[in-house]
């Protein structure tokens with residue numbers, strides 16, 4: 173009997189496999205729930221007067237510069253598309269999570285985890301990595317007392 177056949181014929185192996193599958197399903201369900209947790213927390217805060225206040229405060233702190241590309245940000249037109257989506261101008265300031273809220277829901281509303289980036293950078297794939305590395309770079313410079 174081959175090894176595979178032995179495994180397939182073994183009641184214990186099948187039970188173990190079934191348990192593994194069930195565990196994986198549970199983990200996936202929990203992860204999905206966590207992803208939604210961060211989004212729900214943030215969505216609930218977004219648009220509130222506190223959110224508006226923080227956003228303006230943060231823009232002042234950053235000198236209205238995008239932490240990702242360093243370009244000057246400014247509010248522009250919001251264009252609604254036929255499918256209900258909208259498009260913002262590239263320099264429009266948007267809130268970005270340094271550590272994504274989908275993976276770190278507990279940091280979804282942590283102000284230390286929030287920065288302002290331009291819409292162009294926000295849309296870009298991998299912008300999160302760019303922000304994280306840029307932030308690390310800035311923190312390191314601060315620690316070493318370097319000036320840009």
Ligand SMILES: [Zn+2]
Pocket residue numbers: 238239240241242243289290291292293294
């Ligand atoms: Zn940018």
